[in-house]
Amino acid sequence: MLDIKLIREKPDFVVERLSSRGAKDARAVIDKIIDFDKKRREFAVKCDNFKSEVNRWAKEIGKLKAQGKDVTDLTARSKELGGMITELDTLVATHSAQLEEAMLLVPNLPHESVPIGKDSAGNSEVRRWGEAPKFEFSPKAHWDIGEQLGILDFARAAKISGSGFILYKGAGARLERALINWLLDLHTREHGFTEVFPPFLINRNAMIGTGQLPKFEEDMYRLRDEDMYLAPTAEVPVANIHREEILREDQLPIYYCAYTPCFRREAGAAGKQTRGMIRVHQFDKVELIKFVKPETSYDELEKMTVNAERVLQLLGLHYRVVLLCTGDVGFASAKTYDIEVWAPGQNAYLEVSSCSNCEDFQARRANIRFKGADGKNRFVHILNGSGTALARLYVAVLETYQQADGSVKIPEVLLPYMGGLKEIRPS
């Protein structure tokens, strides 16, 4: 959520920044918000004045009654005021609700360092690591590799759930588990993150806190009998750990990492390439989340991105880092780096990480603050980054480490996690 004061004081700036994201109706939305805000305050001032008067009478009545005096006139006056207060309270409430509703739908403002652009074509590559591997043979796609090795079974996954789900088997299941464990170990042992294992079912308030709701309801899996959602990313439960809290300054920065499965309906993705495990309804992910002081958040974003890149470097996978342009950054983010790994069987880069600085956008929604040295409470900045998403990482591993005979070598760093298995061959 944006700061209403910023909107009041610099509406043109806000409209300009929102428009840079491609919001066509930014002017109208901001005008509407300013109007709600203004009216709400006008009603609230009137209402507060009446309340003040009623409070004064109430105290007076108390005193007089204690003295045994007659208070009929005063109670009559108070009742009269009470009626007006009820009326004004209703007006304040409806305007507040409308304001809130509008505010929750406004995305974050892109940071000044973000390139202006309309869509992903406007993104800029910041760096590249390694090279696309060369093969003596024509590299296969992971769905062929996986099915021939008997480690991935899309048909049976569909039987259980539907399309867009994965059944890992044997060494394939082991590989998924190895990746999860290795990622958690890497980030906790070498990058200073504290491991957490959060709930996967999320209530409405938490979903609002990180920005999934109310705008992206259709993207989420929702329970039928309770007002709960399946976590679309660990960012949601983990960023909400400190909801409604005031942290001590010396607690910051806080680094958390968490493994969770991620559930996404991918509504609207029909027609896009859906073969294999590149776009699925359930995938595993190890997520990095930071709570930091505002003045450090952009340094922290760089560090977090480097931490995520390390995953690919250690696995020996070629990748590039892309800075998203204004038209492509996510709803809650002010600045985002995507990391895209090379998948030889696809002859394409696949997004496996998205590292974002949400600044105080989520902290405002979730009301997460810290008490500064001056005693003032300020909103923390919240960052999140995939470290990394598994299904696509798995694709890159299979396709990069495939051999001419159809087997797949296990990357060096995963060997301790694979129980002695050095390569996966058809069983």
Add this chain to the structure above:
RNA sequence: GGAGAGGUGGCUGAGUGGUUGAAAGCGACGGUCUUGAAAACCGUUAGAUGCGCAAGCGUCUCGGGGGUUCGAAUCCCUCCCUCUCCGCCA
């Protein structure tokens, strides 16, 4: 799921309708004293929001929401959460 007991400031814990936004203790911060520290003593110590150039003033908040009343932390309704017992279950 059933029955019961609870949810008060950073913490412990008073408070069953009238200057209670809230006693007291602890903790924290500042000061006095001290070479320094401790002890002792004195003082300060929630958040949000609005009006105002400011000083300051007002409103709201005792789990959330609603109600009764001139007036609610205190009474009523409802929801959430915690604890105990029973049931069920991994």
